[in-house]
Amino acid sequence: MHQTSSASWSVEVVYRGIFQKRLANRISRGVVLGARREGKVGTAFARYGDSPERNGIPSKNFAVVATDEVQLESSLARYEPESVDISIVVDDTMCKGVESWAWYGVQPINKLVVPGGFLLVTSDKQPEELLKAIKTKPYDYTLIVVPSPVHAGVFAPEGSASFAGLWVDNDDNTDYNCLAAVARVAPQVMSIDSVLAIVRERTHDDARVDMVKATYDQLQPYTVKAGEGSSVSFEEYRKPGWMQMREGIIVEAQQVGTRNPLYKKWSTRTRRPLVNFDTCIKCTQCWLQCPDECFEVTPEGTYEVIYEACIGCSVCEEVCPVPDCIAMVNELEFDDNDSLYTLYKQDPEAYRQLLQKHNIPLHPELIEKAKKTPAVHDVQERKWPVAPTSEPASAAGGPVPLAGGEE
Numbered sequence: 001m002h003q004t005s006s007a008s009w010s011v012e013v014v015y016r017g018i019f020q021k022r023l024a025n026r027i028s029r030g031v032v033l034g035a036r037r038e039g040k041v042g043t044a045f046a047r048y049g050d051s052p053e054r055n056g057i058p059s060k061n062f063a064v065v066a067t068d069e070v071q072l073e074s075s076l077a078r079y080e081p082e083s084v085d086i087s088i089v090v091d092d093t094m095c096k097g098v099e100s101w102a103w104y105g106v107q108p109i110n111k112l113v114v115p116g117g118f119l120l121v122t123s124d125k126q127p128e129e130l131l132k133a134i135k136t137k138p139y140d141y142t143l144i145v146v147p148s149p150v151h152a153g154v155f156a157p158e159g160s161a162s163f164a165g166l167w168v169d170n171d172d173n174t175d176y177n178c179l180a181a182v183a184r185v186a187p188q189v190m191s192i193d194s195v196l197a198i199v200r201e202r203t204h205d206d207a208r209v210d211m212v213k214a215t216y217d218q219l220q221p222y223t224v225k226a227g228e229g230s231s232v233s234f235e236e237y238r239k240p241g242w243m244q245m246r247e248g249i250i251v252e253a254q255q256v257g258t259r260n261p262l263y264k265k266w267s268t269r270t271r272r273p274l275v276n277f278d279t280c281i282k283c284t285q286c287w288l289q290c291p292d293e294c295f296e297v298t299p300e301g302t303y304e305v306i307y308e309a310c311i312g313c314s315v316c317e318e319v320c321p322v323p324d325c326i327a328m329v330n331e332l333e334f335d336d337n338d339s340l341y342t343l344y345k346q347d348p349e350a351y352r353q354l355l356q357k358h359n360i361p362l363h364p365e366l367i368e369k370a371k372k373t374p375a376v377h378d379v380q381e382r383k384w385p386v387a388p389t390s391e392p393a394s395a396a397g398g399p400v401p402l403a404g405g406e407e
């Protein structure tokens, strides 16, 4: 974090596109409003590259606050901050990494956090648990978990996978609690008194003010040491320059049996589907209905999920006719996109235990029927070839030069 004598501070809000846009707006604008109450100047803005958004796609808002207009202008000389003092993440499943419309590839969630900076995550998990997913940094910073409203004694969240997930306009104090967390870690940006004044003005409800204050009091900074966190390696992300950008929104046609190598959609996911291969009756519904063609037929004629491509929409769970044959599970429970069918083949019992660990009933009474059901697909013909890993092709069909990207 910059020293208190610093004249400007940058804050980013990382949110899931569309569902949490309003939440992100309220937080980023709230930071500026709180700072302005104390005589500072600031501005809040969305990242141009994140529009149009798509449901669930990680996106960003920014707030820049400064002690005077000159400092503010110099901070805004580059449209998008390249580093931030505070990063606010309003869905804990994004701790695994984020990929937006604005670049190719997945970035660590804490990529922009400066040495000594702050990562604020809305979650009902402990910091140690979140750090299993958050990539290491070569320097110390501080992680603060902003608790779910139910933990702060307010409203029950609708689901625990990511409690702010489908926020839209929940009015559940998540926005105010995030502002309180900013006040906690950076009172030089805005004080808790300013935050509480905003809550009072907007809600006219002293009980809400007290709840936000209670959350502020219970926040516990956790110092993340250099090297602490997940050592998972990320593919180098690529931000094409304007000379390299492809025209408009071009989605190139793919050959049958291949997937677009540019689209690694998993960072959109808050939950992932688990398939019970023992009870799958090979009906093909998941394979047919998945909007992102994530299923591949296995040698037995059942269907497995290619997790790198799965957006976690739950359609497969909805259409599967067999009870609990596909069940959605919190994404933070997994630290890679490896094939779970491979695990099932290597150690079926371990795979069943995995399902049970997530409270998925195994339905042994359905196994015999499933075994007798013949495969629909010619598994030899339908087995997809390995997706290409070559560099993306340009609109003209040639390779896109990916170096640079800053013009």
Ligand code: SF4
Pocket (backbone or CB within 6 Å): 272, 273, 289, 290, 291, 292, 293, 294, 295, 305, 309, 310, 311, 312, 313, 314, 315, 316, 317
């Ligand atoms: S959740 Fe199911 S239907 Fe949705 S993208 Fe993933 S595999 Fe496909």
Ligand code: SF4
Pocket (backbone or CB within 6 Å): 275, 279, 280, 281, 282, 283, 284, 285, 286, 287, 302, 303, 319, 320, 321, 322, 325, 326
């Ligand atoms: S929808 Fe369910 S039963 Fe049908 S093929 Fe997919 S996993 Fe198997």
